Amino acid sequence: MSSHTPPSDTPPRPQGPRQAPPFAWPNLQQTGFVARRILYAGVIGYTFWSWWEQRKRTKEALKIYPDTILTWKLDRTYITEAQNQRTGLLGALSRGALSSLTLFDAVRILKWAKDDDRVRGLVVDLSSSGVPGTARPQLGFAQVQELRDAIHEFKEAKQNKFGNVGYKLVACTDTFDSQLLYYLATAFDEVCMEPVGSLPIFGVGMAQPFLRRLLDRLGIVVRASAVGEYKSVHSMFTSTDFPHPQKENLTQLLASLNDQLTTGIATARAKVLKSISNLLPASSVKVVEMVQDQVRVVSLMEGDVDGLQILEDLHVESETGWPQKVVERVKAVGDEGGQVLITEQGKAVPEDVGRVLKQAKETKKAADMAQKAYEDTKKAVAKAQPPNGDEKQKVATDESQLPTEKEEKDMSAVEKVKTLMDNAPLTSTESLTTGLIDKQTYKHHTYPQGHRKEHHRRTHEGQPSMPLSRYFIARTAEEEVADTLKIAAGSDKVTVGLVYLVGTIVRGDGTFGSNEVARALGECAADKDVDVVLFRIDSGGGDAVATETIWEAVKHAQEVSGKPVIASYGNMAASGGYYCTAPCQKIIANPGTITGSIGVASARPVITRKFQDNVGVTFGEIYTTKGAQFQSLLHDLRGNALRRYHGQTASLYETFRQRVMDGRQLSLDQVERAARGRVWTGVQALGLGLVDQLGGIWNAVDVAVDTSLQNRKEKAKTSLIKKIVHKEGEKPVVLFKVFPRPKSFWEVLTEAEGLEDVFAEIGGGREGLAEILEQAVGGVVKKQIESAIGGQDSLEMEEDVIW
Numbered sequence: 040m041s042s043h044t045p046p047s048d049t050p051p052r053p054q055g056p057r058q059a060p061p062f063a064w065p066n067l068q069q070t071g072f073v074a075r076r077i078l079y080a081g082v083i084g085y086t087f088w089s090w091w092e093q094r095k096r097t098k099e100a101l102k103i104y105p106d107t108i109l110t111w112k113l114d115r116t117y118i119t120e121a122q123n124q125r126t127g128l129l130g131a132l133s134r135g136a137l138s139s140l141t142l143f144d145a146v147r148i149l150k151w152a153k154d155d156d157r158v159r160g161l162v163v164d165l166s167s168s169g170v171p172g173t174a175r176p177q178l179g180f181a182q183v184q185e186l187r188d189a190i191h192e193f194k195e196a197k198q199n200k201f202g203n204v205g206y207k208l209v210a211c212t213d214t215f216d217s218q219l220l221y222y223l224a225t226a227f228d229e230v231c232m233e234p235v236g237s238l239p240i241f242g243v244g245m246a247q248p249f250l251r252r253l254l255d256r257l258g259i260v261v262r263a264s265a266v267g268e269y270k271s272v273h274s275m276f277t278s279t280d281f282p283h284p285q286k287e288n289l290t291q292l293l294a295s296l297n298d299q300l301t302t303g304i305a306t307a308r309a310k311v312l313k314s315i316s317n318l319l320p321a322s323s324v325k326v327v328e329m330v331q332d333q334v335r336v337v338s339l340m341e342g343d344v345d346g347l348q349i350l351e352d353l354h355v356e357s358e359t360g361w362p363q364k365v366v367e368r369v370k371a372v373g374d375e376g377g378q379v380l381i382t383e384q385g386k387a388v389p390e391d392v393g394r395v396l397k398q399a400k401e402t403k404k405a406a407d408m409a410q411k412a413y414e415d416t417k418k419a420v421a422k423a424q425p426p427n428g429d430e431k432q433k434v435a436t437d438e439s440q441l442p443t444e445k446e447e448k449d450m451s452a453v454e455k456v457k458t459l460m461d462n463a464p465l466t467s468t469e470s471l472t473t474g475l476i477d478k479q480t481y482k483h484h485t486y487p488q489g490h491r492k493e494h495h496r497r498t499h500e501g502q503p504s505m506p507l508s509r510y511f512i513a514r515t516a517e518e519e520v521a522d523t524l525k526i527a528a529g530s531d532k533v534t535v536g537l538v539y540l541v542g543t544i545v546r547g548d549g550t551f552g553s554n555e556v557a558r559a560l561g562e563c564a565a566d567k568d569v570d571v572v573l574f575r576i577d578s579g580g581g582d583a584v585a586t587e588t589i590w591e592a593v594k595h596a597q598e599v600s601g602k603p604v605i606a607s608y609g610n611m612a613a614s615g616g617y618y619c620t621a622p623c624q625k626i627i628a629n630p631g632t633i634t635g636s637i638g639v640a641s642a643r644p645v646i647t648r649k650f651q652d653n654v655g656v657t658f659g660e661i662y663t664t665k666g667a668q669f670q671s672l673l674h675d676l677r678g679n680a681l682r683r684y685h686g687q688t689a690s691l692y693e694t695f696r697q698r699v700m701d702g703r704q705l706s707l708d709q710v711e712r713a714a715r716g717r718v719w720t721g722v723q724a725l726g727l728g729l730v731d732q733l734g735g736i737w738n739a740v741d742v743a744v745d746t747s748l749q750n751r752k753e754k755a756k757t758s759l760i761k762k763i764v765h766k767e768g769e770k771p772v773v774l775f776k777v778f779p780r781p782k783s784f785w786e787v788l789t790e791a792e793g794l795e796d797v798f799a800e801i802g803g804g805r806e807g808l809a810e811i812l813e814q815a816v817g818g819v820v821k822k823q824i825e826s827a828i829g830g831q832d833s834l835e836m837e838e839d840v841i842w
Contacts, residue, residue, distance in 0.1 A: 103514075104157065106157070107502070109161045109506075109510055110161075110163075110504050110505065110507065111163045113165050114164075114165075117139050118139070118186075119139045119141055120575065120577045122141050122777075140508065142182055142186075143736050145189075145507075148507055149186075149189040153195075160208055161190070161207070161208055161507075162211070162487065164211055177219075179611075180299075181610045181633075181721070185629060185735035187225075189737075191226060194206075194228065207502075208227045209230075211480075213232070213233045214233065214467075218241060218242075225304050225307035226307060230475075230477050230478075232467050232470065240456075241460060242301070243297040243300060245289070248275060249279050249280060258646070258647045258649030259645065260675060261276040263641070266692035266715075266716075267639070267716030268715060269288045269718070270638035271640075301456045305451070312456075315458055459475065522774065525772050530771065532774060533744050533773050534571075535571055535773060537575065537775055538573070538574050538778050540556050540576050540619070541577045543579070544578055544586050544616070545585055557592035560574070566778075569602065571743045573605050573739055575736060578612060578616035580613055580615035581615050583639075586615035586619050587618075590698065593622050605625045605626075605743040606620040606626045607627050608628040608632040609632065610631075611634070613718060614636040621699050621702030623702070627742060628721035630722045632720065632721035633718060634719055634730070637717070639692040643684075646673055696714060721733055
């Protein structure tokens with residue numbers, strides 16, 4: 040049965056080409072989801088890959104290979120007393136491309152390296168980096184002494200381990216910017232300098248400006264009060280030159296520092312010092328002293344001594360030229376075939392007699408020709424016998440006289456160094472010929488070079504090198520792991536709390552303000568983990584009230600916590616810097632530390648009518664009491680006000696002296712011999728009983744650890760509960776904590792009392808405009824003694840105001 044479809048009324052669709060279906064938009068939601076997953080996966084993958092690559096690079100960079108040579112560019116990784124002396128965001132930005140190490144860490148690195156058999160040497164670049172816009176603290180004399188001692192220990196350890204030729208210890212530079220840098224370089228086995236460099240070893244000296252005449256001209260009177268004739272802080276305002284007591288004290292101080300400098304250089308270079316006569320190259324200008332108007336002129340044939348011609352009766356007038364007798368004699372010498380001039384290399388060359396006479400007539404001084412003949416033929420003349428036994432020749436340079444060869448044989452190394460100082464600065468060639476340096480070469484021939492991305496640049500001998508700062512990071516991690524394992528195994532430990540006081544002592548909450556330092560001492564003493572406090576000082580004094588605040592904090596920390604406080608002196612711990620450490624159980628100073636200055640001085644300016652007339656200013660005055668009138672700078676002190684002014688100064692001195700007597704357990708006579716404002720070096724202070732021991736900060740660490748262990752023994756004897764006592768001969772693990780602990784940004788926000796505190800923490804201190812200006816001016820006129828030791832030309836003044 041078939042089906043039948045009825046016909047449709049719709050006309051049939053015409054046949055033609057097939058059309059494409061209409062465009063359909065994709066599902067954007069689904070597509071975006073897939074894309075995001077791919078993007079997230081890519082970001083995660085790239086992050087993980089970057090982290091892994093960075094981890095590999097860091098691991099490679101911190102790997103210490105065998106036979107590693109440590110490198111140190113001193114001007115880029117410079118030395119400071121305390122880290123982040125200007126803290127906060129502005130401090131981080133101001134440091135720029137430079138990094139810093141505290142002196143404590145720098146010496147610790149060298150101590151680690153001396154016991155590390157993977158380290159075979161140290162190469163230091165002492166030249167300036169020339170990074171613009173960066174302030175780099177200059178090394179002080181005492182700091183250099185601490186570094187030299189650490190380098191000597193490094194050298195001794197490597198010599199014992201590898202022999203005299205199995206290690207490398209080199210200091211190189213383009214030129215020495217100061218004599219302190221050379222003093223540091225002498226601790227190395229090899230000292231290298233570029234050919235055009237110079238060596239400014241002048242010795243120690245100082246120049247201080249005195250403002251008395253300027254103040255008189257301006258109409259300003261300075262009313263000064265001081266107890267102690269050696270206290271010199273006010274003399275620059277009241278005198279036109281050094282007062283006699285002050286000059287006597289400073290002369291002794293500088294002599295002690297200069298003895299330490301010259302002895303250190305002479306001891307280090309004694310084996311390689313050469314003849315001082317090598318200081319006289321042919322090109323130098325010399326003065327020849329002639330006796331009986333005779334001049335010796337060596338006649339040379341083929342470079343050998345052929346005869347000795349004597350030109351007698353040599354009287355020369357600068358305007359008339361050479362006498363005819365001399366001209367005839369020179370002609371006779373020329374006719375005989377002799378030569379009167381030689382090359383600077385010491386070889387004879389044919390000379391035209393007419394040229395010789397022309398040159399002689401131009402100079403118009405016979406002494407000039409004799410001088411040149413002496414310079415060019417110095418060695419030949421030394422071999423020839425003078426015709427007259429009474430004839431003498433002397434070679435002098437200005438006021439300094441160089442010794443003869445016979446005198447030089449009897450000279451010690453120290454005397455030779457002092458003679459060279461009298462003729463400084465020395466050129467690179469002179470430094471080489473006299474033995475003050477070992478090589479005249481360029482830095483890139485000594486200091487390891489390579490591509491910036493290389494982690495371990497190779498030396499010229501093919502040894503791997505590693506920057507000192509990177510070695511510090513690597514060894515810090517190793518030491519932390521090693522200390523943790525030792526403590527877990529039952530080894531004893533001692534925790535040393537470090538507190539710093541650097542710069543002028545001021546009141547307030549600045550970086551090293553009295554409140555901040557006192558708070559740090561309190562936190563350190565209260566910390567249960569800390570066993571002993573190490574108080575590091577590098578200060579020339581400052582405000583009396585601020586000094587007393589810090590003194591009380593030191594005393595309180597010892598009495599309340601029972602923890603000993605050990606003081607370590609840096610470049611300077613004088614006046615208030617010494618005052619606040621008097622209660623410390625032990626005081627350790629460097630030989631070159633400047634300390635003492637036990638005295639009080641204050642100065643009060645008075646603006647006279649002359650000053651007002653000069654500047655065209657007048658003052659209207661209204662006072663209700665005499666005290667208010669005398670408090671004004673427009674009125675000088677007199678009568679009872681002046682007596683009270685001097686009496687308060689004397690009272691402060693009595694307090695200062697009593698603090699020293701109580702803290703140091705000295706009699707009044709002992710303190711008085713060291714007091715009255717006298718300034719001493721560490722060596723002198725040791726003999727006076729002002730300090731207990733000579734040494735650097737790590738010597739102070741050893742004293743602190745020994746003191747802590749001794750205290751434990753004493754406590755264990757009286758304690759009912761027997762504690763574990765340190766075993767004799769066992770070296771404890773020493774840990775360090777620095778106070779005050781840096782605050783996190785969240786702590787700054789939560790503890791701040793206002794926006795001022797927040798901005799102060801970010802900026803790195805609460806210094807106002809007056810303090811900033813004081814620092815800017817002080818950068819030109821402070822620490823004249825340190826500048827003198829460093830061989831830099833600058834005029835500076837003391838920082839202390841009262842103490």
